[in-house]
Amino acid sequence: MSTSEREPAAATREMILAAATALFGDLDYPATSIRDIARAVDMLPGSLYAYVDNKEAILYAIVSTGIDQFVAAVESLDPSTAPDERLERAIRAHTDIVAENPQRALVVFHQWRYLGDESRAKVITARRRYEEFFRTTIREGVETGVFRSDLDVRYATLTTLGALNWAPEWIHADDPASADSGRKLADILLAGLRPFDEDTP
Amino acid sequence: MSTSEREPAAATREMILAAATALFGDLDYPATSIRDIARAVDMLPGSLYAYVDNKEAILYAIVSTGIDQFVAAVESLDPSTAPDERLERAIRAHTDIVAENPQRALVVFHQWRYLGDESRAKVITARRRYEEFFRTTIREGVETGVFRSDLDVRYATLTTLGALNWAPEWIHADDPASADSGRKLADILLAGLRPFDEDTP
Structure with a gap:
């Protein structure tokens, strides 16, 4: 051809x-x-x-391309950047992708459940890899002192992922403020992780 | 009868x-x-x-009872409590309800979309009322100085609701730590809203 x-x-x-x-x-x-x-x-x-090939292959193509785009966006961030700055960039990258097409993001985040076992397993692996980026970055932030020493890494990760996974529900592609959303979300999420003044390193 | x-x-x-x-x-x-x-x-x-009556009536009964339970839990909180404490109690009440039956919470949060127009409108009204509790409480926290004066109330509300709406994805009914989840989520969410030391009232 x-x-x-x-x-x-x-x-x-x-x-x-x-x-x-x-x-x-x-x-x-x-x-x-x-x-x-x-x-x-x-x-x-x-x-x-x-x-x-069939309807499931269509869903798999949409979901796997979608999740790969999220994974690639965060994994391309410079790992030598400070963890708080890297987390902020990841949050902004996430909301930028959602804002491109919020409806696609909703399909990617929710409808993978309809895939057959084999495709679903691949998508779950990619989702875990995405979640792992956030967990690792937050843990590194605790270890290097840019985040609170007593921060519960599991709950900090779940809070961050929750806020990000909810974004397609309220980001509209035609919203002029959507470019700003990532920064504003990051401001609030990062403020919850940073040390209180008394234990700043 | x-x-x-x-x-x-x-x-x-x-x-x-x-x-x-x-x-x-x-x-x-x-x-x-x-x-x-x-x-x-x-x-x-x-x-x-x-x-x-029919399948839709079953879904409506599940979803409306479910959302009413969430609304009643937060609206029964003492409005004279300080907004940060009230928000913490609301977050804990939310995770307690989710932990009772995470699968029901997932149906309540997501499957209202399948309802017919009339029932869906009623559920959306109840959801807005629930979201309004969080927005109002956070706004009151800013006004009374328990939260940062420059906090973006809209984004603080979206972050909180995102973390709460994501909870049924990771809270397991048989998880012995689930009773603790609300407190840990509240710790992180509230830390993101409180004033930095320099502008404590």
Whole structure:
């Protein structure tokens, strides 16, 4: 297949995934049929199978690409940056990705549950890797004294992840303030982790 | 109907709602049928209709009772308590309710989306009322100086609600540490809202 033949196919596949993301967001995966997706991209259901194997493969493509984007964003941060600054950048990177397409983020965060065992296991591994970045960064912050020495790392991680996972519920793609959201969330989350003045190193 | 006749009917209805909660939690509302629910309580689908109108009425009963429980818990807190202490108690009340039945909390927090327009509107009103308690308490904390004067109330509320809404994902009913979860979450969340030493009133 020449490049010129491959590119339209990739573009069609992207168009199918984008339409499916919107439908899964509106109706949820179980209530969306291949027929609905085909109708949304103005194709016959049979023609869709030239681009995607089946409905589960569509969900897996959306969810795995989505979670990989979150993981790549935090893992590309310079590990030599101070842990508090690295955490702030990670929070901002997270809200930036959510703001690109909050509906896609909701599908990525919630609808992985509908995947079959094998795909679900892969997604869970990627999610754990993402969560691990936050846990490790917070632990490093405690060890280096930029966060409180008595901070409960598990609960600090759960608080941070909770606030981040909730973001697609209130960030709107067309909200002019969404660029600011990451900074404001980071301000509050980091204030909860920093030492009180008396035990500043 | 005498009390002795009414009570078994109420108990049967509770049993149906409990079985439906578990099924909605496992399979999600759209993938659960009245037949599945009947099977789980060892009844014929036709017999179920003596206790519940239809599948949506079951979901509405679960979700509205659930959200009302959260609202009642925070609204029963003494409004004369200092806002930081009131917020801590609310966070603990929230995690206590989640720990009673984390799966029910997940259904209450997420599956209201499947309700018809009228029921969904009622649930959204109750959810807003719950969120309003946190916003008002945090705002009052800023106004009385127990929280930072420059705190962004909107983001502080979103951070708090995010951490609370995420709790059913990691609190396990059989976790011996779950009683402690509320206190630990509150510690971190409140530390993020309190004044830095230099602007303590």
